[in-house]
Amino acid sequence: MKKTLLAIFSILLIIALTACGGNGGSAKNEEGKTTSEANTAAKKQVLKIGAIPDQNASDLNRSFSAMAEYLSEKTGLEVEYVPSVDYAALITAFQRGEIQLGWFGGLTGVQVRNVVPEAEAIVQRPRDEQFHSVFIAQNDLQIDSLDDLKGLSFTFGSESSTSGHLMPRYFMEEAGINPDQDLDGMPNYSGSHDKTYKLVESGAFQTGALNEAVWETAVAEGKVDVNKVKVFYTTPPYYDYHWIVGNVDEVYGEGTKDKLKEALLSMNEEQKDILDLFATDKFIETKNENYAAIEKVAKELGIIK
Numbered sequence: 001m002k003k004t005l006l007a008i009f010s011i012l013l014i015i016a017l018t019a020c021g022g023n024g025g026s027a028k029n030e031e032g033k034t035t036s037e038a039n040t041a042a043k044k045q046v047l048k049i050g051a052i053p054d055q056n057a058s059d060l061n062r063s064f065s066a067m068a069e070y071l072s073e074k075t076g077l078e079v080e081y082v083p084s085v086d087y088a089a090l091i092t093a094f095q096r097g098e099i100q101l102g103w104f105g106g107l108t109g110v111q112v113r114n115v116v117p118e119a120e121a122i123v124q125r126p127r128d129e130q131f132h133s134v135f136i137a138q139n140d141l142q143i144d145s146l147d148d149l150k151g152l153s154f155t156f157g158s159e160s161s162t163s164g165h166l167m168p169r170y171f172m173e174e175a176g177i178n179p180d181q182d183l184d185g186m187p188n189y190s191g192s193h194d195k196t197y198k199l200v201e202s203g204a205f206q207t208g209a210l211n212e213a214v215w216e217t218a219v220a221e222g223k224v225d226v227n228k229v230k231v232f233y234t235t236p237p238y239y240d241y242h243w244i245v246g247n248v249d250e251v252y253g254e255g256t257k258d259k260l261k262e263a264l265l266s267m268n269e270e271q272k273d274i275l276d277l278f279a280t281d282k283f284i285e286t287k288n289e290n291y292a293a294i295e296k297v298a299k300e301l302g303i304i305k
Helices: 002-021 035-044 057-075 087-095 106-115 162-174 193-202 212-220 248-252 256-265 269-277 288-300
Strands: 046-051 078-081 101-104 120-124 133-138 154-156 207-211 229-234 242-245
Touching: 046 057, 046 087, 057 078, 057 256, 057 269, 087 101, 087 106, 101 106, 106 162, 106 242, 106 288, 120 256, 120 288, 133 162, 133 193, 133 212, 154 162, 154 193, 162 193, 162 207, 162 288, 193 207, 193 212, 193 229, 207 212, 242 256, 248 256
Parallel strands: 046 078, 046 101, 154 207
Antiparallel strands: 101 242, 120 242, 133 207, 133 229
């Protein structure tokens, strides 16, 4: 009888020990963490970056996947690029903590800081201190100024784009053009800069406005037919694209924000292939206050409250 009880006790003990060490138990590793805690910590080490989808998706994937790989090497974190379907989706992802580092335009940067007050603009390209939009038209049109847009069909880029909508609309209104009343019908919204020049090139719209850097790259790479489309006006300068970081130190460890910032600022000739994808040769520091004028314009136009 005693042998039987002892055998039963031994079996129960083995079962109990196995359960504690299994998937549902609380066995601890060498660092004193349970399996569940260790898995959670591992997941937290994946830092996700995003970007406003202002260009062709394949071009963005190439640019930001390369950037993610570079940041991984420089910071020791696992960095992953997560595409967004539209501008609003990126803002929402950042607000929810699904994106920790994002490449935003001037307007979307203001919008994201309105919903995530601790978000910080840290780095931009030198050209983003003096950025421009270009107005384009079909080559056979006699058009030399914004005033000549009256009565013509027109396309902006995305409604949330700084260089493809906000600032072009602002400068049109400054010139006495009401985009909702003075054009041939209501203005179109293409969704991205590359679609804007293609719509004008194809004849779908007579005129449009887009990001100067995208236009220059398209011309240099032969993506747009300059025999069909021309630039007839370039806007005055304004602040635009920049990297925004969230409260990463809390999740990834003290000093993470500084690591990311330093990694971006230290990019040089060795990272030329990546920098070329951003149409720059380096990044420089920036700060939230630089985009106060963008916020003021957006409020004046009723785009943000």
